[in-house]
Amino acid sequence: MVSGKNNRVRLNTFYGNGSATSKDSSSATNSNNFGLGLFGASQNNLLEKNKIGGNINGLYLGGGGKVTGNIIRRNVILGNPPAEAIRQFGVSIGADIQDKAASPTTPSPNMFEDNHCLIYAGAGPSPCPNLGEHEEDAEQDAVGAFVRNRLASQARVFSAVYRLNSPFRPKAARFAASGEGPDSNSVTVTGKVVEAACFMMHAPAATRASHRDCGAACLARGVPLAIATDAGVLYFSADGNQRLKSLLNARVRASGTVLEKHDTMELKMPVGDKNQMVVRVEGGYKQITIQILEKIPPAKRGAA
Amino acid sequence: MTQPLSRRITLCVFCAFALFVCGARAQANDISGTINTTLVLYNDSELSGDVTCAVPLTNAGPNPCISFGADHITLRLNGHTITGPVTPPTGCSLPSDHMFGVGIAVLDRSDVKIEGPGIIQHFERWGVLVGLTGHPNSEVTVKKVTAHHNCWSGMQTFSTTDSNFEENVFTSDSSGSNGAGCGGT
Numbered sequence: 001m002v003s004g005k006n007n008r009v010r011l012n013t014f015y016g017n018g019s020a021t022s023k024d025s026s027s028a029t030n031s032n033n034f035g036l037g038l039f040g041a042s043q044n045n046l047l048e049k050n051k052i053g054g055n056i057n058g059l060y061l062g063g064g065g066k067v068t069g070n071i072i073r074r075n076v077i078l079g080n081p082p083a084e085a086i087r088q089f090g091v092s093i094g095a096d097i098q099d100k101a102a103s104p105t106t107p108s109p110n111m112f113e114d115n116h117c118l119i120y121a122g123a124g125p126s127p128c129p130n131l132g133e134h135e136e137d138a139e140q141d142a143v144g145a146f147v148r149n150r151l152a153s154q155a156r157v158f159s160a161v162y163r164l165n166s167p168f169r170p171k172a173a174r175f176a177a178s179g180e181g182p183d184s185n186s187v188t189v190t191g192k193v194v195e196a197a198c199f200m201m202h203a204p205a206a207t208r209a210s211h212r213d214c215g216a217a218c219l220a221r222g223v224p225l226a227i228a229t230d231a232g233v234l235y236f237s238a239d240g241n242q243r244l245k246s247l248l249n250a251r252v253r254a255s256g257t258v259l260e261k262h263d264t265m266e267l268k269m270p271v272g273d274k275n276q277m278v279v280r281v282e283g284g285y286k287q288i289t290i291q292i293l294e295k296i297p298p299a300k301r302g303a304a
Numbered sequence: 305m306t307q308p309l310s311r312r313i314t315l316c317v318f319c320a321f322a323l324f325v326c327g328a329r330a331q332a333n334d335i336s337g338t339i340n341t342t343l344v345l346y347n348d349s350e351l352s353g354d355v356t357c358a359v360p361l362t363n364a365g366p367n368p369c370i371s372f373g374a375d376h377i378t379l380r381l382n383g384h385t386i387t388g389p390v391t392p393p394t395g396c397s398l399p400s401d402h403m404f405g406v407g408i409a410v411l412d413r414s415d416v417k418i419e420g421p422g423i424i425q426h427f428e429r430w431g432v433l434v435g436l437t438g439h440p441n442s443e444v445t446v447k448k449v450t451a452h453h454n455c456w457s458g459m460q461t462f463s464t465t466d467s468n469f470e471e472n473v474f475t476s477d478s479s480g481s482n483g484a485g486c487g488g489t
Contacts, residue, residue, distance in 0.1 A: 001489060003437075005465045013473045014488035017458065019393075022481050033478050034487035040462075055487060062485075 003040035006117040006220060013034075018056035020081065029092040030121065034060035035080065038101075041066040046073075047218040053079040058117070061110060063100035066111040069245060071220055076127075077117040083084045095121035095127055109245045188255040189288070190296070191229035193247045196236065197267035199228055200281070224267055227254055227288070238263075240288040247295055255292040261285050273297045335370070335489055336384070344373040350380040351422065357388050361403040368409035377416045381449065382420020388427035388454070396455030396480030397429040404429040407454070411439040420448030420472070424458075431477065432459040434467070442466050449473075451488070455480040459489045 001007070017034025035055035036047065047070060052058040058080035061067050079092035099122025101109050110126035119155035120126040225244040226234040235258070237244055244252075265281040335343065335415075336353030357369035369386060370379065386407050390396060397404040405428035410416055424431040431451035435441045440463035450473040451458025458474035461467070474488025 002460070002462045004461050004463070004467070007461075007464065007467045007469065011471045012469060012489070013475070015473070015475045017474060017477045017488040018486070019479050019481060022478070024483075024485070032483075032485035034441060034485075035474070036489050037485065037487050039485065047471050052488075057487070060487070123306070123342045133476070210427075303420070 001036075001038050001042050001045070002039070004042045005044055006222070008048070008220070009036065009044045009045065009050060012050045014050065014052045014055060016054040016082075018094075020056050020085045020093050022056075029090075029091075030095070030098060031056040031081075031093050032060070033057065034094075034098065035077075036060070037247075038067050039065050040064070042070065043067070044069040044222070046071050047075060048073050050075045050269060053076045054082050056081045056085060056097040058094075058096040060098045061101040061122075065101075065103075065109075067101040070110040071113070071248075072110060072115060073113040075115045077115055080119070090119075095119040098122065099124055108246055108282060111248070113249075126275050140148075148155075185257045185259075186255075186260065187258050187288070188253060189227055189229055189233075189235055190250050190251070190253045191235070192229045193225055193235075193244050194228045194234075195248070196224045196226040196234060198228070198235065200267075205213060233286065235286050235288040238287050243290055243293055247293075251296040253292075253294050253296055254288060254290045256290040259287045259289070261263060261287050333466055337368050338418070342368050343370045345370065345377060345379060346374045348378050348380075351382045351384040351386070354384045355386045357386060357405075357407070357427075359405065359427075361405055364402050365404075365472070366406045366409050366411075366429070367403060368406045368433065369427075370407070371409040371411065372413050372416050375416060378417040378419060380407070380419045381424075383421050385423040385425065387425055390426055390428050390455060390480075392426070392453055392455045393480030395428060396482060399484045400481050406433045407431045409433045410444055411436055413441050413444065415443045416441075417445040417447070418449055419445070420450065422448075423450045423452055425452040425454060427454045429488075430454060430458045430460040431460070434459065435462040435464040437462055440464065444468075445470075447471055452476055453479070456484060456486040457481075457489060458487075460486075461489070 016029060016034030017035050020031050022033045024032045034057040035052040037049065037060035043066070045133065052075060052220055058077040059072065077096040080096045085093055096117040096119045099120065102122045102124030104123050108124050116131055117125055117128035120128040121190040224236060225248060226236045226242070227242050228234055236256070265285060267281065324355065331405050333347060333349050334352045335349055336351060336355060338356045338358055340358050342359055346422045355369070358369050361367045369388065378423070388405060388407060400407070407424040407430070408418060410433070418432065431447065431454040432446060434444055434446070442465045444458065444464055444467040446469050448471045452475050454477045456478055458477035477488055478486040
């Protein structure tokens with residue numbers, strides 16, 4: 001894929017592709033062939049639940065600094081390169097994930113999550129080896145199918161309006177001040193990075209593991225993310241999704257200045273291939289200009 | 305018994321027009337056999353049998369076996385196979401070649417679909433080409449297609465957005481890319 005944006009590459013099989021003798025230059029140690037590759041300005045694509053095995057490289061992310069914002073999750077990327085290629089050309093000829101997009105200065109321009117893989121070649125934090133169980137597959141598939149079927153039989157465009165002072169707004173979407181206080185400009189908030197539209201519709205579902213696929217798909221299509229505090233207060237980042245996109249579903253601590261916005265905001269959420277749901281936020285919202293952002297590791301969550 | 309000359313001419317013109325229309329519809333909707341010149345689709349179409357491609361490389365750029373000429377249409381492979389002229393790595397395209405063969409091309413299109421099951425194999429460069437630099441696409445779906453043993457990538461996409469590529473199989477492609485960065489997709 002060259003300069004593709006907002007595409008979904010899901011549930012495909014990539015087996016036995018590529019030649020070990022194909023290289024970018026005679027001095028290159030690795031082959032430039034692969035099972036699945038992203039090059040040029042390929043951005044905000046979702047690569048999910050693919051099976052990638054027996055290729056010279058499994059997943060290849062090209063260099064140049066423009067392969068960014070892609071979500072790579074829940075793929076099985078194993079057996080790349082095959083043993084015979086390693087025997088003849090050496091272990092550096094390929095890898096499960098060949099990551100030229102990462103560099104020491106931009107270590108994680110793309111998000112890796114829950115991929116089964118063993119060999120990573122690149123400058124970023126290695127997402128491999130990872131052989132964890134995907135015990136939630138069946139649950140997620142069932143929930144996804146249920147939602148798709150339900151929504152497909154309804155209107156093409158869904159619209160919901162939430163007003164700050166409405167008695168009907170969902171509990172989780174409250175914008176009332178919690179411990180942070182609306183008058184204080186400098187705050188430190190702790191919460192989970194969520195896909196905002198779904199969170200306001202149904203907070204428990206948005207924070208559940210079964211929503212991960214949907215949330216990632218929404219992120220790939222530009223739905224805003226926000227930090228949801230334990231009190232249900234949402235903080236939208238002033239720079240859009242730029243700093244939060246690699247932290248979807250992660251628990252974070254953010255320090256910065258908060259601004260109360262009073263304009264109406266529309267959150268558009270894709271539903272299936274053609275439809276979309278529009279959630280309109282009226283009555284204002286909180287926008288945080290993040291100065292310090294840190295991911296809270298699971299081990300520290302109890303103290304957070 | 306004998307018809308006036310003007311009526312016979314009218315009847316012949318009508319019959320010729322009807323044959324032309326029926327022929328074009330049959331070509332677009334019902335595809336099988338050998339294709340010698342690029343088949344351009346303007347309507348929903350499907351394979352009714354296996355296809356052998358023998359499109360000569362006469363134009364600069366891609367010389368597809370089948371290409372999409374309209375938006376909002378679907379090509380269904382119906383379990384059949386589209387086979388190109390080469391057996392990789394023999395006969396594969398070089399990066400310096402200005403003319404090259406591909407199986408199916410989608411260029412400058414929106415909302416089109418290629419639906420399997422079906423196999424696309426043995427092409428000089430790509431099995432499926434979705435977009436080129438300067439020829440972007442959007443909302444393309446390629447689903448349940450098997451791209452096998454093509455010289456370069458099984459499917460190559462350029463400048464394509466908001467598209468779905470799902471449940472496809474890419475296997476044994478890119479054995480003859482001659483140095484180009486290629487693979488399954």
